[in-house]
Amino acid sequence: MFGLEKRDTSMLIIVAVLTMFAPFILNPFPAGSALAQFNAGYPDLMQRFVIFGIFAIGFNILFGLTGYLSFGHAAFLGVGSYSAVWMFKLLSMNVIPAIILSVIVAGLFSLLIGFVSLRRSGIYFSILTLAFAQMSFNLAYSVLTPITNGETGLQLTLNDPRVLGVSATADGSIPVTNLFGMEMRSTFELAVGPWAFQFNAGYYLCAVILLLAFYLSIRIFRSPFGMMLRAVKSNQQRMNYTGLNTRPYTLAAFVISGMYAGLAGGLMASMDPLAGAERMQWTASGEVVLMTILGGAGTLIGPVLGAGFIKYFENIFSKINDGVLHSWFSFMPDGLENAMVTLIHPFVGKGWHLTLGILFMLVVIFLPGGLVEGGQRIRKWAKNKRSGGETPTGKTEPAE
Amino acid sequence: MGILEVKNVGKRFGGLQALGDVNLSVKENTVHAIIGPNGAGKSTLLNCLVGKLIPDTGSVMFDGQSVLGRAPYEINQMGISRVFQTPEIFGDLTVLENMLIPCFAKRDGAFELNVLPSVLGQKDVLEKAEHMLEEMNMADKRHMHAAAMSRGDKRRLEIGMCLSQEPRLLLLDEPTAGMARADTNNTIDLLKQISDERDITIAIIEHDMHVVFSLADRITVLAQGTPLVEDDPQNIRGNPKVREAYLGESA
Ligand SMILES: Nc1ncnc2c1ncn2[C@@H]1O[C@H](COP(=O)(O)OP(=O)(O)OP(=O)(O)O)[C@@H](O)[C@H]1O
Ligand SMILES: [Mg+2]
Numbered sequence: 282m283f284g285l286e287k288r289d290t291s292m293l294i295i296v297a298v299l300t301m302f303a304p305f306i307l308n309p310f311p312a313g314s315a316l317a318q319f320n321a322g323y324p325d326l327m328q329r330f331v332i333f334g335i336f337a338i339g340f341n342i343l344f345g346l347t348g349y350l351s352f353g354h355a356a357f358l359g360v361g362s363y364s365a366v367w368m369f370k371l372l373s374m375n376v377i378p379a380i381i382l383s384v385i386v387a388g389l390f391s392l393l394i395g396f397v398s399l400r401r402s403g404i405y406f407s408i409l410t411l412a413f414a415q416m417s418f419n420l421a422y423s424v425l426t427p428i429t430n431g432e433t434g435l436q437l438t439l440n441d442p443r444v445l446g447v448s449a450t451a452d453g454s455i456p457v458t459n460l461f462g463m464e465m466r467s468t469f470e471l472a473v474g475p476w477a478f479q480f481n482a483g484y485y486l487c488a489v490i491l492l493l494a495f496y497l498s499i500r501i502f503r504s505p506f507g508m509m510l511r512a513v514k515s516n517q518q519r520m521n522y523t524g525l526n527t528r529p530y531t532l533a534a535f536v537i538s539g540m541y542a543g544l545a546g547g548l549m550a551s552m553d554p555l556a557g558a559e560r561m562q563w564t565a566s567g568e569v570v571l572m573t574i575l576g577g578a579g580t581l582i583g584p585v586l587g588a589g590f591i592k593y594f595e596n597i598f599s600k601i602n603d604g605v606l607h608s609w610f611s612f613m614p615d616g617l618e619n620a621m622v623t624l625i626h627p628f629v630g631k632g633w634h635l636t637l638g639i640l641f642m643l644v645v646i647f648l649p650g651g652l653v654e655g656g657q658r659i660r661k662w663a664k665n666k667r668s669g670g671e672t673p674t675g676k677t678e679p680a681e
Numbered sequence: 682m683g684i685l686e687v688k689n690v691g692k693r694f695g696g697l698q699a700l701g702d703v704n705l706s707v708k709e710n711t712v713h714a715i716i717g718p719n720g721a722g723k724s725t726l727l728n729c730l731v732g733k734l735i736p737d738t739g740s741v742m743f744d745g746q747s748v749l750g751r752a753p754y755e756i757n758q759m760g761i762s763r764v765f766q767t768p769e770i771f772g773d774l775t776v777l778e779n780m781l782i783p784c785f786a787k788r789d790g791a792f793e794l795n796v797l798p799s800v801l802g803q804k805d806v807l808e809k810a811e812h813m814l815e816e817m818n819m820a821d822k823r824h825m826h827a828a829a830m831s832r833g834d835k836r837r838l839e840i841g842m843c844l845s846q847e848p849r850l851l852l853l854d855e856p857t858a859g860m861a862r863a864d865t866n867n868t869i870d871l872l873k874q875i876s877d878e879r880d881i882t883i884a885i886i887e888h889d890m891h892v893v894f895s896l897a898d899r900i901t902v903l904a905q906g907t908p909l910v911e912d913d914p915q916n917i918r919g920n921p922k923v924r925e926a927y928l929g930e931s932a
Contacts, residue, residue, distance in 0.1 A: 284799065505785050505795040505803065508774075512782050515771040522731065522769070523783045524757035524846065526791040533794055 289499050292582060296495055300488040303327055304478045311475035318605060319597055324468055324481035326596050328552050330589050331484070331491040332545050337572040337584030338491075338498050339541020343534045344570070345579035346507060348514035350407045352566050353394065353414030357387040357539040359421065359561030361546025363428065366435045366556045373445040374456045376465065376486070376551040380544065387543020388536055395535035399528060402517075414566055421558035434557030458551050460486055465552055483552045490548065491585075494541060499581055501537070510534050511579075542569075575644055577651030586652045591637065598633035682745075684709040684882050685730070685850060690739035692725055692906075699725045700736065701907040707850070707899075712876050712883045714893045717903035723886045724766070726903070727854055730884075731763050732756045743850065754791050762843035764853040768835035772828030776819060776838060779827050780810040783842045809845065817841035817871075833864035840871065844879075851875075853885040857892055869895050894918070 283290065299306065308322030321327070336358060344350055361383035368379035398409040421429040429435055439449045443456075450456050458465045465483035472478075501507045509530050512520055520527050550556055559565070568591065576587025606625055610618040628636045648654045683706035692700040699722045707713045715723050728734040730741055732753040741748050748756050757763075771779050784806045789795065801807070814820045817837050822830065827838060836856060843851055856872070857865040869892055876883055876896070887893050893900065893914075900917045902909040909922055917923055 284802075286799075286801070500797050500799070503799045503801070504797060505781075505789070505793070505800055505806075507796075508778060508781065508800055509785070511774060511778075512771050515773040516769060518765075519769040519771060520782075521753040522757055522763050522765075523842065524754050524786040524791055525782070526752070526754045529792040537796075 283496065285496075285499060286503070289503065289581075293492070293496055293499065296582070296585065297492055300331060300491060303330070303484075303488070304480050308476060308478055312477050313475060315609065318601065321593055321597060322479060324466075324479055324484050325552070326592070327481070327484045328487050328548075329592050329596070331487040332548050332552075333569070333572065333588040333592055334585040335487075335491050335494045335548070336542055336545035336569050337576070337588040338494055339538040339545070340569045341538075341573050341578060341580075341584040342498060342501060342510075342541070343538035344573055345584070346502070346510035346514065347531055347534050349399070349402065349531060349535070350570065351398075351410040351535070351538075352407050352563065352570065353398075353410035353412075353417075354538065354542050354569055355563070355565035356394070356414040356417040356561045357391050357542035358546035358549070358565070359417065359556065359558065360390050361387045361543030362550040362556035362560055363421070363435055363546075364543070365547040365550035366437070366554055367428075369437060369443075369458065369550070369554050370441040371444060373443060374458050375445075376458050376460055376547075379458075379551055380490075380547040383543045383547025383550070384540050385543075387546065388540040391536045391539020391542075392532070395532050395539065399531050399535060411563060411566070414561060415563055418558055418561040418563075421561055429556070429558060432558070434555055436555045458483075458554055487548050487552070490544070494544065495581075495585065502581060506530070506533070571641060575641055575651055577653030580651065580653040583651050583653040590652065594633055594637050594640075598629050598636060599631065601629035603630070683707045684744055685884065686740075686742040687726075687730070688740045688742075690726070690729060690736045690741065692722075692729060692734060692736045699906055700729070701905070703739070703903075703906070703908060705901055705908065705911070707882060707884055709849075709882050710876075710880060711898040712872075712885065712896050714897035714900045715884065715886050715903055716888070716890075716893055716900060717909075721903040722906040723903055724854055725906075727763070727852055727884075727886060730756075730852060731761060757786075757846070757848075758791060760849040762846055762848035762851050764836075764839050764843055764851070764856055766854045766858055768832065768839045770827045770835055770839050770842070772826070774827060775823065776825050776827050776830070777810060777814065777823040779838055779842060780813055780845060781806060783846045784810045784813075787846045813841050813845045831864075833860060833867065836860070836864070836868060837871065840868075840875075844875065844881075848881065850882045850884065853883065853887075855886055855888060857887065857889055865889065865892065868892075872896055 283293070285293065304322045304327070307327065308320045310316040310320050340354055364383040364386040365379035368382045372378055394410065394413045398406055398413065401409060422432060437455045439455060441448055446456060460482070463482050465486065468479050468481040470477060470479050509525065513527050513530055517527050546560065572587035572591050573584045574587070575590060576585065577583025603622055603626060606622040606629070607618065610621045613621065626632070644651060685705070685707040687703055687705040690700055690703040691698070703726060715726065717723055725734065729736045730748065732748065732751055732755070735749060743759055743761060746759065748759065771782065781800065788806055811820065814823055819834065819838060822834070827835065830838065857868050860868065872883065873896060875881060885896065897914050899911065900914055901911040902917065902923050910917070910920055912920065
């Protein structure tokens with residue numbers, strides 16, 4: 282189906298089902314219950330899941346396939362956000378032109394940075410991309426203030442000269458982003474007993490775009506071009522002596538992944554029309570590296586899993602404060618309760634980075650193929666168990 | 682006029698004159714062996730032919746065109762394929778994918794933004810790669826990771842990858858170095874078969890005299906960066922100069 286092999290089609294369908302039913306899947310606990318803390322089915326969080334999923338899928342086309350580790354991809358995301366906000370300011374509050382412009386501008390910008398950075402490989406390439414991204418961050422923060430509005434960040438105002446649309450609505454507020462009239466912020470709430478499920482227009486737009494982005498990445502992985510990218514990672518020397526010019530291959534991969542980043546940035550601005558320089562900072566670039574490695578670099582589904590995993594931690598674990606911990610352990614005797622809270626305290630709330638760091642280390646050490654490898658091992662183990670403990674076949678699993 | 686004409690080529694590494702004044706002419710459809718003691722400059726000469734090194738002086742013409750100043754991939758696209766001293770293959774890819782890549786390079790050239798079609802949909806290339814795997818007797822290994830194969834198989838695969846590009850000149854740098862006798866004999870048979878059945882010129886660097894005398898139509902002896910003699914195999918065997926410079930030390 283869709284020109285895909287059977288197993289790729291089923292993977293695409295799984296992702297489609299997961300994203301379409303996310304408002305249910307991510308809200309398994311009744312509102313008001315003690316575990317409601319772990320619900321993640323809120324529009325802005327779900328939007329972040331899929332937007333960072335898109336970012337990581339694109340990053341994986343460069344890093345997972347060619348092995349070139351860029352530490353500057355947040356710059357393209359930031360450029361995408363700025364472009365989208367400018368489109369809202371100047372043209373229209375419709376998200377389509379904004380998203381298109383953010384992809385194009387990020388593509389051009391990555392062409393420039395990739396052209397220079399790809400003159401080197403390995404650690405020197407990484408450093409060059411880091412330097413460029415940091416340079417972009419500083420430019421956005423100071424020198425380019427007329428375009429980026431410096432440290433305040435670029436926002437909509439009541440006197441934006443919007444060509445197709447109004448500067449302010451009838452009641453004197455700033456118009457909101459929409460898709461041909463459908464407001465991105467509009468949310469339909471479905472209450473089923475104690476559960477509350479939220480269906481947000483913006484989320485569904487992002488989810489559909491994620492599916493398209495995922496589908497495209499499957500096609501790229503299975504194409505001759507994708508095979509050449511894996512060959513680049515495997516042995517550049519052999520490529521050169523096989524009549525293949527590696528430079529345009531790596532550059533094309535760099536630009537494609539830059540455009541994915543721009544798309545993510547454009548969507549981010551479409552959900553919430555502002556853009557700040559901090560989006561381009563090196564920590565943001567590092568985050569997408571973590572997502573890809575955690576999920577499984579070079580696998581199809583890995584980056585999406587990694588993005589979801591990290592964003593979940595960032596948003597859910599960071600909200601668990603001492604008050605919440607006390608309420609969990611209130612059934613214990615006072616002394617024990619306090620001891621438990623003190624013990625867990627460093628790992629939650631502001632300490633969520635610690636938990637994530639430990640998990641990341643565990644995954645990298647014990648599951649070098651990321652969460653996807655973990656899934657494969659579990660599947661193999663279950664299969665063996667069912668077939669009565671036969672030894673596994675020597676067949677290697679193709680990348681998922 | 683040979684298909685490969687090397688004229689007055691010199692290459693210096695710092696204070697070391699690795700190649701002095703090399704003249705070499707390789708005739709079309711022959712097997713030309715280049716032998717010489719360690720450090721004679723054989724690999725350096727080969728590197729000058731494929732664009733890995735640029736000689737300080739002289740010229741290298743392939744089929745009437747200069748190769749100097751061209752990138753390795755351009756020289757390959759002109760029709761020169763190279764087999765390395767230690768097999769250079771795509772270790773992370775499957776054997777079939779290893780064979781597909783040169784077939785794509787042959788069909789699509791140095792770069793093609795072939796992003797949307799599936800590899801499995803490229804029937805012409807797939808057929809060619811499968812055919813070549815069969816010819817190399819490794820069709821049963823097609824889904825194996827190339828890195829997991831034995832050294833002999835890797836060498837065979839690498840030769841097959843080069844052949845699938847239908848090169849006019851095949852360069853081999855010590856293809857049997859470090860191989861067991863059986864693998865060496867297999868490689869000799871394979872190369873013999875290749876040179877008999879195809880319109881191909883082979884230039885081979887080799888230490889193993891058994892290999893050289895089994896294959897070569899013509900032999901150049903290199904010593905200290907300059908060709909000592911160039912002659913037919915039977916004359917090389919008896920040449921006292923060669924014995925002194927080279928055969929002497931292995932005899
Ligand atoms: N890149 C380099 N830089 C400096 N010196 C080099 C370089 N490559 C080769 N040499 C030197 O040039 C000389 C010729 O080396 P080359 O590798 O061509 O010899 P060879 O005939 O292939 O020897 P072997 O039979 O051991 O492979 C040697 O003395 C070597 O040390
Ligand atoms: Mg050598």
